[in-house]
Amino acid sequence: MSELKIDDRLWSTKARNLSPYVPGEQPQHDNLCKLNTNENPFPPSKKVAEAISALLAKQADELRLYPAPESDELRAALANSHNLDSNQVFVGNGSDEVLALVFASFFMKERPILAPDISYSFYPVYAQTFGVELVKIALEADFSIDPDAYRQPCSGIIIANPNAPTGLLLSLVDIRKLASEHPNAVVVIDEAYIDFAQVEGANSVSAISLINELDNLLVTQTFSKSRSLAGLRVGMAFGNASLIEALTRMKNSFNSYPLDKLAQAGATASVLDTEYFKDTCQQVIDLRQSLISELTALDFTVLPSQANFVFARPHDGDASSVASALREQGIIVRHFNTPRISEYLRITVGTAEQHQRLITALKELNA
Numbered sequence: 001m002s003e004l005k006i007d008d009r010l011w012s013t014k015a016r017n018l019s020p021y022v023p024g025e026q027p028q029h030d031n032l033c034k035l036n037t038n039e040n041p042f043p044p045s046k047k048v049a050e051a052i053s054a055l056l057a058k059q060a061d062e063l064r065l066y067p068a069p070e071s072d073e074l075r076a077a078l079a080n081s082h083n084l085d086s087n088q089v090f091v092g093n094g095s096d097e098v099l100a101l102v103f104a105s106f107f108m109k110e111r112p113i114l115a116p117d118i119s120y121s122f123y124p125v126y127a128q129t130f131g132v133e134l135v136k137i138a139l140e141a142d143f144s145i146d147p148d149a150y151r152q153p154c155s156g157i158i159i160a161n162p163n164a165p166t167g168l169l170l171s172l173v174d175i176r177k178l179a180s181e182h183p184n185a186v187v188v189i190d191e192a193y194i195d196f197a198q199v200e201g202a203n204s205v206s207a208i209s210l211i212n213e214l215d216n217l218l219v220t221q222t223f224s225k226s227r228s229l230a231g232l233r234v235g236m237a238f239g240n241a242s243l244i245e246a247l248t249r250m251k252n253s254f255n256s257y258p259l260d261k262l263a264q265a266g267a268t269a270s271v272l273d274t275e276y277f278k279d280t281c282q283q284v285i286d287l288r289q290s291l292i293s294e295l296t297a298l299d300f301t302v303l304p305s306q307a308n309f310v311f312a313r314p315h316d317g318d319a320s321s322v323a324s325a326l327r328e329q330g331i332i333v334r335h336f337n338t339p340r341i342s343e344y345l346r347i348t349v350g351t352a353e354q355h356q357r358l359i360t361a362l363k364e365l366n367a
């Protein structure tokens with residue numbers, strides 16, 4: 001096949017100037033140990049497939065007709081599970097889409113937005129897409145977030161909590177402080193990994209518990225990690241009804257049906273299966289602890305992760321070589337060749353079998 005030559009003559013200036021997000025690779029070989037994109041090692045609740053099959057078995061009309069534009073049942077189930085009103089819940093086609101609508105709804109203003117210098121790499125991409133100035137606030141030397149560093153004029157703040165790729169958790173006290181110190185900015189807490197966070201003595205670590213108190217706080221979450229449904233594409237946002245209304249207006253000015261019927265049915269079934277959800281989250285948390293111990297025993301420095309991945313530095317700091325050597329064994333982990341973190345690897349928490357394969361390979365490297 002001849003190489004395709006891209007001709008951008010007909011492109012808008014906007015399209016020409018984009019630098020799109022590059023997702024972690026999804027290689028298709030057999031027997032790969034895929035620990036690079038933070039997918040859940042466990043399957044989704046069986047109730048998800050049951051709900052989708054039941055819907056398809058019902059009648060052909062299910063797919064002939066448009067889905068519920070506002071995903072009412074799913075939003076009601078989410079609201080119910082968090083003791084909220086449905087008008088405090090928004091859903092979208094993955095939390096990436098929800099975040100895009102957040103940028104368009106709240107951040108396209110005169111003032112810049114603030115985000116940690118080391119965080120989810122999609123934020124700078126959205127900033128560029130929507131013409132928003134993003135000011136990066138440096139993490140502390142230990143990769144923690146200092147809320148005092150955010151005391152500057154802005155139209156918004158966006159922080160992943162637990163942060164990616166560090167896995168560190170910001171406390172609710174600090175989140176409350178950030179939101180109350182910036183009453184005229186929307187503070188977005190991206191809780192893609194929050195269901196894996198566990199703080200002794202605290203009955204809630206999610207900032208959802210603060211939204212009735214802080215009307216400029218918006219919390220986003222996803223079904224992709226803790227609910228094992230990355231392939232279904234469902235994400236959500238929680239906030240006061242006025243913030244949710246802005247997101248709904250933006251959605252309906254772009255795509256009124258972002259969630260198809262199968263996604264709505266599957267996601268709703270997942271929310272209703274609380275027991276399975278809690279059980280698999282706890283298993284991931286336990287596996288995370290054993291992975292941290294095993295890596296520490298191999299002289300890795302491992303940050304105290306509250307997510308379903310660990311951020312680990314091999315003793316010589318040559319993370320890039322370790323990633324390449326693992327790849328030769330069919331084990332894929334994520335290495336970011338960017339300032340401050342190039343000596344670290346982000347390793348997704350997998351099954352006990354996957355961990356064994358990883359640790360065996362690392363021991364062979366050391367030998």
Ligand SMILES: *Cc1c(COP(=O)(O)O)cnc(C)c1O
Pocket residue numbers: 093094095096097120160164190192221222223224230233234235
């Ligand atoms: C995975 C991830 C997302 C995106 O989740 P989707 O719902 O799959 O789009 C958003 N934010 C962070 C920090 C993530 O790691």
